[in-house]
Amino acid sequence: MASERVQVFEDSEADSASDVSYFSDASPPRQRRRPRRTQHLNPGYIRVDGKVPPVVHTVEYVGRRNRIFALRQSTKPFNRILESKVLANDQPHVGQGDGENAELEQRPIIEITTHVNSRRDRGHIRSYRRRDRVIRQPVTAAFGNARDYVSGSESEVDDVVSPFVVMRDAEMTIWSEHLKNALKAVVAYYPFFKLSEETLKIPSPYHILYHHRQELSTYRNNQPETHSAEYAATTSAHIDVLLDFLETNQCSGVRKEEELHKLDVPLATFKYFWLLLKPGSVVYAKRYNIWTPYIVSNIISGGDGQSIKVNGWLLESGGARVERFMESFTVPPWLGEQAISTLPVVPAAYWKDDLEAQNGLPMYEKCVAEGKMYWDLLQGPKYMQYDGHLVESGDRGRHAGGPCGFMSSRVVCDIAGLEKFMNMGPPSLDFAPPSPRRERPVRPPPKDHLPKSRPRCTCDNCADLRPAGENYSPWFGYEDLDPTRDTPPDDDLFYVLLSNTVPGFILGSRRWGHLNIAHLKPVETDKNAFNSLMIDEDIKVTVKALIGQFAANADGMIKPWGNDFIKHKGDGRIFLFHGEPGVGKTCTAECIAELTGRPLLSLTAGDLGIDSWRVEQNLNYFLDLGQRYGALVLLDEADVYLERRRARDIDRNGLVSVFLRALEYYRGCIIISTNRVRAFDKAFMSRIHVALHYKNLRNEDRERIWDNNFERLKRDSGGKVHVSVAAKDYIWESRDVRDLTWNGREIRNAMQTALALAEAESAEEGLDKITITEKHVRAVVKLSASFKDFIRDSMPDDTMSS
Template identity: 25%
Template sequence: MVPNRIKYGVEDNVKKLYEGPQKCSCCINWVEEYPDNLRENLLATNEVKQHAIVTKYMRNHKGDKPLVLHSIDIQSSILKVVLEEVFEGYSGITTGLDNLSFAAPFQAFFRRLDRLEEGSRNRDDPKALYQTKLLYEIINNELKESVEIFKDLVAHKVITFEYLWALFTPGEMIRTEKDRIFLLNDADYGNSGGFTLWVRFIDWDGTQFGYDRATISIPKFDGTRPITDLEGYPASFDPGLDGVKATLVMKGKKFEELQGFHYMAHRGMVVEANAGVWSFGSETRHVEGRIIVDAGSYFRFNPHEVKSLKSLDDQGKLLEIPGMLKNTDIHNSTFTSSYDAHYGSYNRTPREVTKPYRYSDDRPLTDNELILCTQSVRGFSLKTKHWASFAVADISNIKWDENAFESLVLPSNYKQLILSFVEGQLHYKDDFDDVIEGKGRGIIILLAGVPGVGKTLTAESVAETLRAPLYSMTAGELSLDATNLEESLTKILEISTKWNSVLLLDEADVFLEQRSSSHLERNKLVSIFLRMLEYYRGILFLTTNRLSAFDSAFQSRIHITINYPPLSSSARSQIWRNFLLLAPNKPKPSEPLAPDISVSESSAPPKAAGTTSDVQTLVPDSHHTRVETHAPLLTSISEAEIMKLAEIDLNGRQIKNVVKTSRLLARRLGKSLGIEEVNTVLEATSPNLLSESIKNEIS
C-alpha cells in the first residue's frame, strides 16, 4: 500500500521547534518540545512539513530571554505567493524556493514590514489572509522593539553600530564623503568587526559602459554617530542631495563624452598604472600638461587591470524607492580601482570575471546613470610618459597657441613645405604606399644642428598648428638592448599612429650612426630602427647634432632634412624678445609648454639634395634674419639692452633658462624684471661669455 503523499503548508497554524542537544558541530538540533524535555530532531518529520510556518528558537546566551527566535521557514505555497508581492523587487530573495527561510535579525522583513501588514489586512482568500496574519504577528512581535529603537535613532539623525543593518536597503543610493553616489547591492557585518557596503558604479572599459563593483567599510564604533558622518550612508539623509545630483549629472556627462580617445589638458593629481611606460607599478603624483584619454589603449598595455563590467540593461526586478536606480544582486562580484583606492577610501576585493557586454552607442546614459559614473578616466600623460587615471574634474580643453608656427622664424616656403607633408600624412596617409603594402606611408623629417637652435621647437610648433599630440622621446628613454628596443618602439609607434601623433625622437644619433663591423650591437639597433621606420604610418621628427655620422641607408628614408646653423646675433635678439614677452606671465596648465628656443632663418629658397625625388635638404641662412613685428615688452629692459644681450654667445635654451631664472629673482625681490636681474644671472652662470664692454653696457 502506497502511503499518502505529504501536503506542505496546509495547516493554518504555527509550529514551534527548539534547539536541542548538539549532535554535530555544523548545525543545530531542532526539537519539538521545550529544551527541558527534549525529544528527537523533528525537522524531517512528516508532521512538521505540514505546517505553513515553522519557527526555530535557540538558547539565548545573553540577555533576559531564555530563548530567541533563530529563523523562520515558510512552507505554505499560498504564503509564498503573498511574500512574492511583499518582496517584489527586493534583491536576493526568491520566494518560490522549496526551502524558503529567513534568519534573524530579519532585515528583509524590517524593510518591508509595512507591506506585510497591508497584506495581513487586505486578502480576498481567507486562507491566505489568515496565514499572512500569523506571519505578521510573529514578525511584528520580533521586530517591534527594534523598530521603535530604530525610529528613535533616525528621528535624531544618528545610528549605532548595532543598528547599521537596519539603515541600509539594497537598491538605494549611497552617499559618501567624497561627493560620490553609489548603488547599494548588499550590506552586512564583516568578519573583521566592521560593517561592509557592497556597492556598484558605472565605468568605461574602452568599448562599453557597465557596472563595476566596490566596497565601503564602516569601522566598528561605540555609542552613536551622525548618519551623515558615516563613510557611506543612504543618500536620502543628505539635505543637499538635489544639488549633489545636479553636480554629478554634469560630471557624468563629461565622463560620458570622454569615451573613445581625446587629446586634452590636465592639472592635478594622478594615479599612475605603472612605474614606466610599459612596466608595472603604481605611483601618485601631480601632473600638469597634455594627456591622451584612451581607456582602450590603457587596458591594452596594462592587461593586469582589465575590467569586466556588468551590463547596464541587466537590471532585474525594479525597486520602488524614490530616486533610486534598480539593481540586481551582484554582491559576490568584486572590483579593484587604482584611482578610487587612492581617493575614495573604499576597500576593494579581487575582481570576478564576467561575460563582457558591449554598450550601445545609440542609447545615451540617463541622469540616474550619470550620477553613478566614476569620476576618473584612464589614459596617457605625454609629459611623464606614464599610463594613469585622471580625475574628470582636472581635465579641460586645450588652449591652443594659435601663433605657435607663425612665431617660428623659418622662411614661409619652408613652413609651407613642412606643413604640406605633415597635413597630408594626417589626412591622406592611405593614398601613398610603397611597392610592398604597408611600407613607405610615414613622413620622416630630420632636423640637424647644434643644441638650442630650434629643432625641438619646430616639431612642437608643427604639432600645435595641426592640433595633434606631440609624443616626444629621447634615445635614453628607449632601451639600448636590441630585443627591448624593438618591443618598446613597436608599442610607441602603434599608439602614435592611433592617436595621429607627431612623434619626436630627440638626440637620435645612436640609432642613425653609420654601421661598422666593429660595433655589432649598435648595428643591431640601427637595423631595427631602419626596419621599424619602413612600416611606420605616422609623422616622425628626428633631431641630431651629428649629421655627418649618419648611416647612408637613412638618406633615402628621410623626406626632408633641415640644417640649423648656429644662431646669429639678430636671431638671438629675436629669442630674447620672445622670452621676455613671456617672462611676466606664468603659463597656464592648459597652455603648451614654452618652446626650447626660437630660431632665425632666411627666406632663401630650399636647395635639393639626396637620391630620391621626395628628399630635400633645407639650409637656412642664419645671417639674414626676418624679424616680425612684436608686441611691447612687459619688462623694463630696453631695445638697446636686448641688442647688447644678443651679442652674448648663448643658444636658445640657455636664453630661456636665463630669462626664467631672472624672472624668479625679480619676483623674489618684489620687482618687475629688469636688466639688473638678467645681469646678475649672467654673471653667476656664464661669466666667461661676458666681455668687459658687454658687462658695462648691461650693468
C-alpha cells in the same frame, strides 16, 4: 494567557554542542544543513480556540546528528530557554491539538523558529537561574546570546533558563502564500535571496522585511485589480500580521534609530546601520581614495560587535564591453552614535555636499557628468589635458600599479588600449615603457544576478496576465554593453554608476597611469604658437603645407594614421630638423602638434635604451602607440641611433639596422631632430622626405624671442606679471646680454629664472603683482656669464668647437 506546547523525545545525541553561526539575510546564503525532526515528533501546530494562531514561536532542540529531538511552541516569544532534561517535566503538554492530519491542513501565517544545542552532559543537568543584574533588552536578544539575556516580568512564557545551551539566530518561515506573493510584488532587487522558494525562510534580524516595510504598507492598499475582494482582504490581513510582528520585534530600537536619521546632523548606531544599506540603493565609498558611487548588492555581518562587509557594484569597461564589477568595503564597529556622513560607506541620501571639492556641483550631478564623460571616452582614444593628482591604485586589484603624485600633462585616455599595450613593454625595468602591473589581484565578492523585470505578484490571477507596457527592471540594459555599437540607457543612474577613473597614456612621461576624470578637460591648443616661431619664413611655409593636411578632429577624438599613402611600407612621412642647439627644432615640433591638434610623442635615448634588441622592442612599442593615437613622433637628438655604420662595430650596425627597419614600416609622421647630421648613415638619408636646416640665431631673432616671451608671460599670468621698461631696455641694448649669444632655450630659461627672483621678492614684500625689474635680469646675466667663462676656461678648445 499565552498557549504553549511541548514535545520531547529522548535521544542519546541530545546534549552535544554545535557552532553558532551568524549571518545576514542580505548576504549570499551559507550552506548549512538544516536540522531534521525525528519521526516521533508531531509536526503539527499549537491551537488557540481550535485554530492555529497567525504567529507561532517554536524552539527546536537539536542533537549531535542534527536531529530535532524536542520542541516547544507558543503564541508569544520565548524569553528563556529550557535545557532538554528540564523539558521532561513538561510531558503533560505533549499531544495538544486535534491530531496530526488536522494540523497539517492549517499553518500559521509566519513561524519564528529557534534551534538550540545543549552543552551539558546528560548526567549533570540541573535547573539554573541567572542572578546577576542584566539590562533589559528586546525579546530577540534572547536568540542572539542566551547567557547575557534575562527578560522582564511582563512575558507570559516564563521558564527556567540554562546557561549551558547554544542558540542559533531565530529564523522566520512564511507559510502564507498571500504574503509570499506580496513580497514578490514589492522586492525589486535582493541578491542571493530566493523569493521563489517553496518554503520561504528569512533569518533574523529580517533585513529584507524591514527594508520593505514601506513598500508592503503601500501595496496593502494598492493591490492589482486582478485580485478578488476576498484575496485582497486576506493579503491585507496577512501583511498587517507581518508588520505588527516587525513593529513588536525590534520596535524600540528601530524607531529610535530612525529618529536619529532625521536629526539636523543624521546619526547612526552600528547595531542598526544595516537599515541604511538596502540592496539596490546608492552609497558612496572610497576607491583609490576617491569617493565613488556603488549599488549595494548585499551585506555580511560577522555577528555582534564585528565588522560589516558591504558588497556593491559599479559599471566599468573590461576592455571591450561595459560590465558590472563587484567591490567589498568593511565598516568597523563603533560605540554610541556617529554622524552618517563620516562613515566609510555613506548612503547617497545622507551625503554631505562639499561644492568646492565637487567642482561646484552636488555629488549626484557630479557623478552624472563624470559618467557621461566616461562613456564618451569609451568610444575610442581621446586627447585630453590632465591637471591633478594621479589615481593611487596600489599594487593589488584590477588596476594595480602606475605612477602617482601631481601631474600636469597632455594625455590620451585609452581604455581599450590599456589591455592591449600594458604588457607589451620589455621586461627590463631600466628602460621599460612603464605600464601598470597586475600583482596578486584581490578576489572580488561573487557577482549577483541582475533582475530583468520589475517585481510582480505571481498569484493565479496575476501570473497569467501580461504586464501592460514595459516591465523592465530599473537596471535592465546596464551591463554587457558595447560602447561603440550600443545605445546607453536613458537614465542618470546609469551614468552615476560608471567608473570615475580611466586609464590613460601620459605623453609627458611616456607612461601609463590611472586618471581621475574630475581632473580631465579638453585640450586647448595654441594655434598662434606656430606663427611665433623664430625660423625662416620659407621653412614655415614648407612645414605648414606638409603638416597642415594632418590636422586632427576638433573634438579631441583621435584620428589614427592610416593608409593615406602607398600601401605597406613607406606609408609615413619622415622629417629631419637639423641645426645648432636652441635654434627652434624641438619648438617647431611642438608648434606643429599645436597647429594640427595631434598628440606629440617625444622620445629620447632614455626611453629607447642602447641595446639593439631593447631598442627594437621599445621603438616598436612607441611607434605602435604613435600609430594608434595619430601622434607626431619626435625623436629628439637621435644621433646615437643613426650614425653611419662601421665594418668592425657589430653592435653599432645592429642598432642602426633596427632603427632603419622600424622607420621603414611606420605609417605615421616622424620628426627627427639633430645637431650632427653629417654623422648620419647614408641609408637613413635616403629615407628622409623633408630635411630642414635651422640657421643660427641673429640678434634680431633674439629680440623677437624676448618679445614673444614677454607676451606669453603676460597672457598666461592674466596680467599678474609685468616686465618693467628698464628691464626690456637692458635686454635690448646691453652689450652684456648680446655677448652671451643666448639661443632660444637659454632665453626661455633666463626668463624663468628672472621670474622666480621677482616672485620671491614680491612674496617677501607681500605684493600681489609681480614685476620683473632690471635688477632681476642683471642677476641672471651675471650668473650665465660666470658659468660660460668657467666652461670656456676649463674645457679644451676642440671640445668647445664640436
